[in-house]
Structures are given as structure tokens and as C-alpha cells.
Amino acid sequence: MSDIAIKVENLGKLYRLGEIGTGTLGQDLSRWWARTRGKEDPFATIGETNDRTKKGGSNYVWSLKDVNFEVKQGEVLGIIGRNGAGKSTLLKILSKVTGPSRGSIKINGRIASLLEVGTGFHPELTGRENVFLNGAILGMNKAEIQSKFDEIVDFSGVERYIDTPVKRYSSGMYVRLAFAVAAFLEPEILIVDEVLAVGDAEFQKKCLGRMKDVSRNDGRTILFVSHSMPALKNICTTGILMETGKVSFSGSADEVIDYYITNFLSFNTDTRIKITDKNREYDLLRQIEYDSIEFVNPVEKNMYSTEDDIAILITLKSKIDREDFRIAFSIFKMDESAVGTFFSQETLSIRKGETKDFVITLKDHQLAKGQYYLDFSVGIGNELIGATEYDVVTKTLFFEIAYKDTSKTQMMVLWHSGWGAVNFHNVDIKAI
Ligand SMILES: Nc1ncnc2c1ncn2[C@@H]1O[C@H](COP(=O)(O)OP(=O)(O)OP(=O)(O)O)[C@@H](O)[C@H]1O
Numbered sequence: 001m002s003d004i005a006i007k008v009e010n011l012g013k014l015y016r017l018g019e020i021g022t023g024t025l026g027q028d029l030s031r032w033w034a035r036t037r038g039k040e041d042p043f044a045t046i047g048e049t050n051d052r053t054k055k056g057g058s059n060y061v062w063s064l065k066d067v068n069f070e071v072k073q074g075e076v077l078g079i080i081g082r083n084g085a086g087k088s089t090l091l092k093i094l095s096k097v098t099g100p101s102r103g104s105i106k107i108n109g110r111i112a113s114l115l116e117v118g119t120g121f122h123p124e125l126t127g128r129e130n131v132f133l134n135g136a137i138l139g140m141n142k143a144e145i146q147s148k149f150d151e152i153v154d155f156s157g158v159e160r161y162i163d164t165p166v167k168r169y170s171s172g173m174y175v176r177l178a179f180a181v182a183a184f185l186e187p188e189i190l191i192v193d194e195v196l197a198v199g200d201a202e203f204q205k206k207c208l209g210r211m212k213d214v215s216r217n218d219g220r221t222i223l224f225v226s227h228s229m230p231a232l233k234n235i236c237t238t239g240i241l242m243e244t245g246k247v248s249f250s251g252s253a254d255e256v257i258d259y260y261i262t263n264f265l266s267f268n269t270d271t272r273i274k275i276t277d278k279n280r281e282y283d284l285l286r287q288i289e290y291d292s293i294e295f296v297n298p299v300e301k302n303m304y305s306t307e308d309d310i311a312i313l314i315t316l317k318s319k320i321d322r323e324d325f326r327i328a329f330s331i332f333k334m335d336e337s338a339v340g341t342f343f344s345q346e347t348l349s350i351r352k353g354e355t356k357d358f359v360i361t362l363k364d365h366q367l368a369k370g371q372y373y374l375d376f377s378v379g380i381g382n383e384l385i386g387a388t389e390y391d392v393v394t395k396t397l398f399f400e401i402a403y404k405d406t407s408k409t410q411m412m413v414l415w416h417s418g419w420g421a422v423n424f425h426n427v428d429i430k431a432i
């Protein structure tokens with residue numbers, strides 16, 4: 001097991017839903033009795049899988065069931081899955097915050113974990129005291145911790161509050177310090193649940209950079225749960241996909257991410273969208289705002305070929321007179337990585353109280369086969385003179401680029417060839 005950092009075998013975790021506590025004294029007793037005789041928990045047999053979308057008949061739920069996997073030393077394992085799939089439960093068991101109901105885990109090395117906000121730190125103790133407490137838990141002596149202390153405080157950026165009890169920290173500050181502690185106290189295994197999402201964008205970037213350093217330079221093992229595909233792609237080497245408490249797919253990080261994107265992320269096939277606040281991540285003044293966005297010329301529902309122009313009809317509403325605004329839009333892949341941003345070349349105009357249509361035509365798009373979505377913004381200015389955004393809308397329309405239907409091309413060519421007018425050397429006929 002020398003190069004294995006973590007080995008998980010037949011791991012199961014049974015939770016009882018509803019009130020805290022095991023229920024009745026009778027249930028507790030029969031459980032205890034079964035346990036003392038080395039028998040299986042009698043309620044374990046009635047537990048159901050944790051599909052949160054279905055109403056179950058039993059109060060017991062298998063948060064994890066028959067989970068098996070290994071993590072090699074130096075591996076950066078990404079854990080993906082929908083809400084309620086069991087990811088945090090797994091990390092909690094590995095971090096010994098809660099015990100398994102079944103199965104075994106073997107861990108080779110000291111673990112530092114960053115779980116949900118609220119675990120790991122003692123609320124009444126100050127930031128400084130918590131750093132030392134955590135170091136002690138990791139088996140470090142005072143001098144060792146002291147030698148890392150400045151680095152930790154510096155990275156966290158909460159110096160001013162280091163002697164304040166952490167219960168007075170904002171959740172972002174809390175995560176900043178907790179991450180710095182976990183990442184700088186040199187654990188052999190670093191476990192990070194998606195808490196990073198609480199920090200601001202700049203800090204998230206810093207954390208991802210640090211995690212990369214910790215794995216590449218120091219050869220540490222990392223387990224990382226995240227819903228952000230770019231973040232996972234950036235740092236993970238391998239991945240597992242969890243579905244209703246089980247590992248349903250595993251492989252290289254890229255394989256698992258691609259599998260998840262194709263099979264789980266919602267790709268809506270509307271060709272027209274009426275913009276609502278669900279599309280708005282930023283709270284802008286919206287002097288000019290998006291009303292609706294529509295594909296005008298799809299080959300089929302949301303499908304374009306590699307050669308078609310993409311035309312989009314945009315309807316804007318305005319509360320102001322403006323002669324000099326621009327529309328911009330960005331194309332993203334389903335893993336949220338940006339493909340490109342386009343601006344209207346000419347400035348546009350709209351009058352106060354007006355609802356006005358605009359058509360964007362994307363010519364010669366050169367997009368590869370795959371699925372994409374569009375974000376839009378409207379504003380004035382540019383990168384050089386500084387910009388004001390009136391409205392930004394995200395994840396509006398989804399579309400797919402497919403290869404041009406070569407069976408049709410072929411038929412056309414054959415028909416033309418009857419006239420002896422087509423030069424076959426210029427015709428590219430690909431299999432689909
Ligand atoms: N303390 C608990 N008591 C009862 N059920 C629990 C408890 N903790 C988790 N569960 C259940 O276990 C299942 C898995 O939860 P878990 O928090 O591991 O999911 P997750 O994959 O981390 O989801 P998310 O992406 O939302 O963080 C859920 O059905 C949840 O309701």
C-alpha cells in the first residue's frame with residue numbers, strides 16, 4: 001500500500017432523515033444489540049438510495065453505498081456529482097468528522113481538510129489560537145507551527161482580525177483562514193470541499209494556484225469537490241463521478257468531466273428565451289435591458305452545422321436615450337470555459353421608452369462540433385476608455401454545432417455529377 005494514499009472499500013453511510021437522534025429507544029436497543037453480536041444494523045437493510053428527487057418510503061437513507069476507490073500518492077482527485085450525491089459525506093468520513101456505517105477506509109498520511117464552513121475551527125477561539133489548535137491536531141509542535149504562521153496569515157489576508165474570535169468572521173474571512181491553515185501546515189493529504197465558492201473570485205484563483213503548487217511541487221495528494229468544471233479541469237489529474245451515493249464513473253479528470261457535462265448538465269433546447277432575473281448574476285441598473293433573445297435560423301432546434309451562419313434576434317428595452325451603446329456576447333463551452341467574445345462594430349442607438357430589435361449574424365464561426373451557450377451584455381465604452389455595463393445576462397440560449405449533414409451533400413453531388421459539372425476533388429465527403 002506504499003504508493004496508495006487512500007483506500008476505500010465497500011464504504012456505506014446510513015442516515016436517518018427527520019429529527020436528530022436515532023428515533024425510539026427500541027430502535028436504539030435493537031441496533032446496539034445487533035452491533036454487540038457483530039450483526040448488521042437491522043435498519044440498514046431497509047435504507048434507500050439517496051435520490052433526492054424521489055420521495056422515499058423509509059426514514060433511512062444510504063448517503064453512501066458500496067463505495068470503492070483508491071487514491072495514489074500525489075494524485076489530485078476531483079469529485080463531481082449533483083447536489084445530494086454524497087460527495088460531502090464521503091469527505092467527512094475520510095476526515096473522521098463522522099464514522100462509516102459499513103466498510104473500511106485506509107489512510108496513509110496526515111490529512112488536513114477544508115469542509116463546510118463551521119467545521120475545523122473552534123468558534124470561541126481567535127484566528128491565531130485556531131491556527132495553533134489545527135497545527136497541534138495535525139501533529140506539529142509549536143515551533144513548527146510558528147514557522148508557518150506568518151505565511152498563513154499573509155495568504156489569508158485576515159491579519160487585522162487574527163486576534164478576534166472566529167465566530168465574528170464573515171464566511172469569506174473564515175474560509176480564507178481555514179484554507180490557508182489547511183494548505184500551509186503541510187499535510188500529506190489535503191481535502192477540500194466546495195467551500196472555496198464562498199470566497200471572492202480573486203481568492204478562489206489564489207487557492208487554486210496554491211493547490212496546484214501543493215500537488216505539483218510538494219507531491220501531496222488532494223481530494224477536491226467542486227461544481228466548477230474549469231477549476232476541476234485546471235488542477236485535477238483523475239476524477240470520480242458520484243450518483244445517489246455510489247461511484248458511477250471514474251477515470252482521468254478530463255474523461256470524468258466530459259462524461260458529466262454530456263450526461264448531467266442541463267442543456268435547454270429553447271430557441272427563444274424571455275430574459276428573467278434567473279439570467280442575471282449581477283445587479284446592474286439596467287437603463288438598457290435585455291427582453292428576449294432568439295435564434296432566427298437554426299437548421300433544426302438549436303442545431304447549426306459547422307458551416308452555417310448563426311443569426312440571433314435580440315430585443316432590448318430602454319429607459320434612456322443613447323446613440324453610442326454596444327452589444328457584446330460571449331460563447332462558452334458547457335464546461336464554462338470561454339471560446340470568444342464579440343462586440344458590435346458600430347455603435348447602436350435606442351430611445352427612451354423604446355423596445356427595439358437587433359440581429360446579430362455570426363459568420364464563418366469556425367466553432368468545433370460540440371455544445372455551447374451564450375452570455376450577452378449591453379453597455380458603453382470599451383477596455384481602453386473604461387466601460388459601463390447596463391445589463392449582463394448569462395446562460396441564455398444553448399446550441400449545438402454538428403457536422404454538416406454529409407448524406408445530403410453526397411446526394412447533391414451525385415445529382416450534379418449527372419450534369420458533368422462538378423469537380424470531385426473539391427468535395428469533402430466525411431462520414432458522420
Ligand atoms: N447529517 C445528516 N443527516 C441526515 N441525512 C444527511 C446528513 N448529511 C447528509 N445527509 C444526506 O446524505 C445525502 C448526501 O449528502 P451530501 O451532503 O454528501 O451531498 P453532496 O454530494 O455533498 O451535495 P452538494 O453538492 O449539495 O454539496 C443527502 O441525501 C443528504 O440529505
Ligand SMILES: [Mg+2]
Nearest residue numbers: 087088089193
Ligand atoms: Mg456537499
